[in-house]
Amino acid sequence: MSSEKVTRRGFLKLSAVGAAGVSGGAALLQRERGLASDVPTAPQGNGDPYDSHFGLGGVGDVDLTKFDPSAYLTDFDYGEVSTLENGQTLREYTIVSVDKEIEVAPGIYFPAWTYNGQVPGPTLRATEGDRIRIHFTNAGSHPHTLHFHGIHAVNMDGVWEVIENGQSYTYEFDAEPFGLHLYHCHTTPLKTHIHKGLYGVFIVDPPAPRPPAKELVMMMNGFDTNFDGDNEIYAVNTVGFHFMRHPIPIKKDELVRIYLVNITEFDPINSIHIHANFFDIYPTGTRLEPDGFTDTAMFCQGERAILEFRYKFPGNFIFHAHQSEFSELGWFGTFEVTE
Amino acid sequence: MQETQEKQARGRTPTWVIGTVPLLLLGALVWVFLTYGPLGVFQAAFPPVEELSIQRIVLPEPGVIQLEIINGGPDPVTVAQVLVDEAYWVHTIEPARTIPRLGRATITIPYSWVEGDTHEIMLITATGVTFTAEIAVATESPKPNALYLGTFTLLGIYVGVIPVGIGLLWFPFLRRITRRWLNFFLALTVGLLLFLGVDAVAEALELAAEQVPGPFQGVALILIGGLGTFLALDAFVRWTTSGARDETRARLVLAYMIALGIGLHNLGEGLAIGAAYAVGEISLGAFLVLGFMLHNTTEGLAIVAPIAKDRPARLLGHLAAMGALAGAPTIAGTWIGGFTYSPIWATFFLAVGAGAIFQVVHAIGKLMRQQSDDRASRLFNAAGLMAGLVIMYVTGLLVTA
Numbered sequence: 001m002s003s004e005k006v007t008r009r010g011f012l013k014l015s016a017v018g019a020a021g022v023s024g025g026a027a028l029l030q031r032e033r034g035l036a037s038d039v040p041t042a043p044q045g046n047g048d049p050y051d052s053h054f055g056l057g058g059v060g061d062v063d064l065t066k067f068d069p070s071a072y073l074t075d076f077d078y079g080e081v082s083t084l085e086n087g088q089t090l091r092e093y094t095i096v097s098v099d100k101e102i103e104v105a106p107g108i109y110f111p112a113w114t115y116n117g118q119v120p121g122p123t124l125r126a127t128e129g130d131r132i133r134i135h136f137t138n139a140g141s142h143p144h145t146l147h148f149h150g151i152h153a154v155n156m157d158g159v160w161e162v163i164e165n166g167q168s169y170t171y172e173f174d175a176e177p178f179g180l181h182l183y184h185c186h187t188t189p190l191k192t193h194i195h196k197g198l199y200g201v202f203i204v205d206p207p208a209p210r211p212p213a214k215e216l217v218m219m220m221n222g223f224d225t226n227f228d229g230d231n232e233i234y235a236v237n238t239v240g241f242h243f244m245r246h247p248i249p250i251k252k253d254e255l256v257r258i259y260l261v262n263i264t265e266f267d268p269i270n271s272i273h274i275h276a277n278f279f280d281i282y283p284t285g286t287r288l289e290p291d292g293f294t295d296t297a298m299f300c301q302g303e304r305a306i307l308e309f310r311y312k313f314p315g316n317f318i319f320h321a322h323q324s325e326f327s328e329l330g331w332f333g334t335f336e337v338t339e
Numbered sequence: 340m341q342e343t344q345e346k347q348a349r350g351r352t353p354t355w356v357i358g359t360v361p362l363l364l365l366g367a368l369v370w371v372f373l374t375y376g377p378l379g380v381f382q383a384a385f386p387p388v389e390e391l392s393i394q395r396i397v398l399p400e401p402g403v404i405q406l407e408i409i410n411g412g413p414d415p416v417t418v419a420q421v422l423v424d425e426a427y428w429v430h431t432i433e434p435a436r437t438i439p440r441l442g443r444a445t446i447t448i449p450y451s452w453v454e455g456d457t458h459e460i461m462l463i464t465a466t467g468v469t470f471t472a473e474i475a476v477a478t479e480s481p482k483p484n485a486l487y488l489g490t491f492t493l494l495g496i497y498v499g500v501i502p503v504g505i506g507l508l509w510f511p512f513l514r515r516i517t518r519r520w521l522n523f524f525l526a527l528t529v530g531l532l533l534f535l536g537v538d539a540v541a542e543a544l545e546l547a548a549e550q551v552p553g554p555f556q557g558v559a560l561i562l563i564g565g566l567g568t569f570l571a572l573d574a575f576v577r578w579t580t581s582g583a584r585d586e587t588r589a590r591l592v593l594a595y596m597i598a599l600g601i602g603l604h605n606l607g608e609g610l611a612i613g614a615a616y617a618v619g620e621i622s623l624g625a626f627l628v629l630g631f632m633l634h635n636t637t638e639g640l641a642i643v644a645p646i647a648k649d650r651p652a653r654l655l656g657h658l659a660a661m662g663a664l665a666g667a668p669t670i671a672g673t674w675i676g677g678f679t680y681s682p683i684w685a686t687f688f689l690a691v692g693a694g695a696i697f698q699v700v701h702a703i704g705k706l707m708r709q710q711s712d713d714r715a716s717r718l719f720n721a722a723g724l725m726a727g728l729v730i731m732y733v734t735g736l737l738v739t740a
Contacts, residue, residue, distance in 0.1 A: 055429040
């Protein structure tokens with residue numbers, strides 16, 4: 001019983017711990033929409049999800065002119081394309097690491113380290129067998145590298161050749177195997193260089209393309225804004241609750257393909273759950289046959305998968321981490337399915 | 340001749356001008372700093388030190404949480420988001436999201452808190468710094484209506500007025516014992532008071548460290564409140580008893596001083612009880628109230644000990660007045676603690692109570708030194724002092740429950 005813990009001295013201490021209650025119910029406040037007790041019971045669930053979801057999600061919106069997670073969904077960088085003498089397709093990319101403050105939730109700014117000024121970095125896309133050449137320049141305040149998940153020579157691995165500030169390095173390798181991969185900085189301390197924002201998605205398409213679909217890139221990430229080794233923000237594509245405020249439009253019966261990568265630092269796993277639907281899952285995207293049919297999947301850091309599904313009914317369907325903690329800290333979004 | 344020289348030296352420039360010169364220079368320096376900014380070293384881009392202090396959490400009704408915060412840091416702080424139990428939540432901030440130095444703001448969160456549960460509130464500033472506070476046991480905050488006023492008043496009467504009143508009834512007993520034993524009980528009183536005084540200072544220091552925002556300098560508040568009260572009461576006692584060779588009157592004043600000191604102490608105690616009750620920290624079981632009664636009964640003894648050998652006029656009136664002075668502030672304390680609470684003022688009041696108590700200890704000690712000249716009475720006094728401390732410790736165990 002709590003009263004038994006109270007001491008003469010403890011009275012003040014307890015009240016001081018912030019539990020200090022008081023106030024004569026002076027100002028009774030204006031209740032606003034989104035009050036817990038006002039949870040809508042609309043049968044369709046087609047209302048504005050940001051308003052109706054129990055007040056979850058905080059307030060305001062980020063400056064989308066700086067970085068728009070919705071635009072990132074479908075922003076693929078195929079590089080500068082040319083053909084080598086041996087007939088191989090050459091794709092050249094330019095990546096510059098820069099320090100930049102980014103907005104990770106409305107009003108919360110994070111001193112990030114970025115590739116090309118954005119977190120996640122650009123989504124690089126190629127076809128299996130292409131020659132990849134990346135001109136990397138480190139314009140940041142710390143040494144960095146580019147480490148690709150793929151098959152390549154040791155000096156292209158971005159581990160031993162640390163690129164100091166002001167220096168450049170060219171990474172060159174063949175895009176293999178096909179699948180969904182990622183790249184990130186591999187400079188130590190690793191935790192710092194990764195959670196600061198130095199990562200991006202690397203898609204290698206199979207020689208015979210996958211069927212046409214609405215393709216969406218989602219990077220599950222988090223931000224430790226107070227540097228206590230624990231994330232204050234979780235998200236797909238950096239901004240907490242962004243897809244709650246800006247639902248992703250989908251057509252009913254349309255094939256949707258999500259390239260989902262987990263780079264979340266500090267936590268052993270992250271996960272995704274899609275509401276009122278099931279998806280085919282292709283782990284790492286390295287096979288063309290699905291490995292499972294489910295509605296929830298979990299990923300360790302660096303693990304990724306391609307998800308494919310179609311919505312049978314219209315409406316606003318949410319998707320989120322199936323760790324409630326992560327979803328309430330920002331990893332929460334909505335598909336707006338229309339006829 | 341010498342006097343003339345001094346006059347001449349003074350005559351050239353008025354004294355107040357000379358005294359003002361350093362101040363003028365300081366003012367000029369401040370102006371330069373504010374106009375041109377600090378030159379050199381200070382301009383390095385240090386990250387701003389943000390310091391928000393959550394002063395109170397109020398649950399005015401089901402589904403609503405309210406916080407009062409003070410910016411105790413050197414720079415303005417912008418509260419970007421508010422989390423309840425690790426979930427980003429909608430909220431409003433009045434008057435503004437950006438709080439200037441020493442500014443205050445009220446955050447209102449529509450959140451269906453759960454009766455009896457623990458909830459954690461986290462504020463994230465624009466720079467990502469976090470500040471957390473805990474609602475240890477969620478329960479609706481009392482409003483100043485008849486029910487709660489009655490409850491708090493009764494509470495104050497139970498733990499303050501009744502015990503002190505009962506303690507005063509030792510008066511006839513004290514009249515019958517010898518001078519030596521009376522001194523023993525006076526020493527015991529000193530022990531009781533010392534315990535209360537040290538306890539109050541400890542509580543004040545704890546509050547100052549944990550809850551008082553930096554710029555309000557909790558420790559300085561304690562020093563000013565405590566020493567100020569000590570000096571003021573000391574001067575007051577000298578003034579009321581000076582000239583009068585009447586020692587009876589001096590001892591009566593001393594008894595009133597003890598009552599006042601204990602009253603101020605009980606104000607702080609009431610404050611703590613009220614604040615704890617308001618947030619459901621204590622359900623005030625019978626045992627707890629009983630503990631406080633035993634603990635506080637000794638305070639009545641302390642008040643009457645100095646006047647036990649006197650026969651002041653209107654004795655009953657004096658006893659009643661002293662009982663009220665010592666016990667009634669508990670009621671006021673529970674009101675203040677229950678309906679409004681500020682760690683800053685609580686710290687200050689605790690210090691004032693401690694100052695009053697130490698003044699009384701000082702006065703009784705002086706009185707006793709005059710009356711105890713042989714070795715045996717000194718031994719009695721020492722034993723009494725220790726007995727007082729031990730009594731407080733043991734009855735304190737009951738309160739700790």
